Amino acid sequence: MRIDIISVVPDILKSPFEASILKRAIEKKHVEVHFHNLRDYSKNKYKQVDDYQYGGGAGMVLMPEPIDKCISQLKAERNYDEIVYLTPDGETLHQKMANSLSLKQNLILLCGHYKGIDQRVREMHITKEISIGDYVLSGGEVAAIVLSDAIIRLIPGVLNNETSALTDSFQDDLLAPPIYTRPAEYKGKKVPEVLMSGHFKKIEEWREAQALKITKQKRPDLIDEK
Numbered sequence: 001m002r003i004d005i006i007s008v009v010p011d012i013l014k015s016p017f018e019a020s021i022l023k024r025a026i027e028k029k030h031v032e033v034h035f036h037n038l039r040d041y042s043k044n045k046y047k048q049v050d051d052y053q054y055g056g057g058a059g060m061v062l063m064p065e066p067i068d069k070c071i072s073q074l075k076a077e078r079n080y081d082e083i084v085y086l087t088p089d090g091e092t093l094h095q096k097m098a099n100s101l102s103l104k105q106n107l108i109l110l111c112g113h114y115k116g117i118d119q120r121v122r123e124m125h126i127t128k129e130i131s132i133g134d135y136v137l138s139g140g141e142v143a144a145i146v147l148s149d150a151i152i153r154l155i156p157g158v159l160n161n162e163t164s165a166l167t168d169s170f171q172d173d174l175l176a177p178p179i180y181t182r183p184a185e186y187k188g189k190k191v192p193e194v195l196m197s198g199h200f201k202k203i204e205e206w207r208e209a210q211a212l213k214i215t216k217q218k219r220p221d222l223i224d225e226k
């Protein structure tokens, strides 16, 4: 997979890809991540990429030309499965969306900044609009990192058996059951006996029952949706 991330502050984006699972995914060539600075596509000598809103109102808007130039250049080089704009008014990110995006070859992630981007360039190029939750961030960069992480860890081969994504919360519309490691007793609190029984079927049944119980308690909406 290849992910191209376009931003006015690409420096914010880099460090999450330089550690742990994302770093390993890049080293093992499961994914290539490329950063593009929108200012490099400004024809203005001050590298201006934003301007005032027509009609008035607080907040600057990212100009159409640098975004159009950057995306057009990338599109001329390869086909993109999706051109995603990270924005609070997009569809809220969920696990199924991450699952489906993890199967794609080439993605562009466009980070908004200030008030957002000019509507015309949105209509020209954007194929999918994603929000990471009902709150407003100072830019789409953090959202692009969240989305990339959610996608990359699902690419086959990125996670090993110990960190398998198959047992994650949300993969079956349930939250994950409680997990324990050594010691068997900590400050008087014991690990549930069934987990130490070695009885695989009983362990599975316990985990399923716990997942259901916790989901009913914490996120009943996930069960009601079914």
Ligand code: ADE
Pocket: 086, 087, 088, 112, 130, 131, 132, 133, 134, 135, 136, 137, 138, 139, 140, 143
């Ligand atoms: N940009 C600003 N806020 C955002 C959000 N909640 N999700 C995605 N992009 C954003």
